Amino acid sequence: MKYLVxxxxxxxxxxxxxxxxxxxxxxxxxxxxxxxxxxxxxxxxDEKHIKHFEQMKRLKGSGKR
Numbered sequence: 001m002k003y004l005v006x007x008x009x010x011x012x013x014x015x016x017x018x019x020x021x022x023x024x025x026x027x028x029x030x031x032x033x034x035x036x037x038x039x040x041x042x043x044x045x046d047e048k049h050i051k052h053f054e055q056m057k058r059l060k061g062s063g064k065r
Contacts (some may be wrong), residue, residue, distance in 0.1 A: 003027050004050045007038035014041075018050060 001022065007015045015038060021027035024043070031040055044050075 001045055002047075004044050004046075004052050004053050005031060006041040006043075007031065007035050008041050011037050016053060018054065 001020070003019050003021060003025065005017055005019055007017065009015075015035070017031075017035070018026055019030050019034075021030055027043065028040065031038070
């Protein structure tokens, strides 16, 4: 299952990432290993939110607006 995760660092830098995990416990473990300086904020597995995030990320990467 995919999850959209909002992460926050101590310096208030934020990051949103999509993480594949079987459940929330596994998600926390993966996020902790990959982003040790960040705290987990909002987490959603809503497909509409994930698709929107991925589309915006693709558009940003291609330079289209």
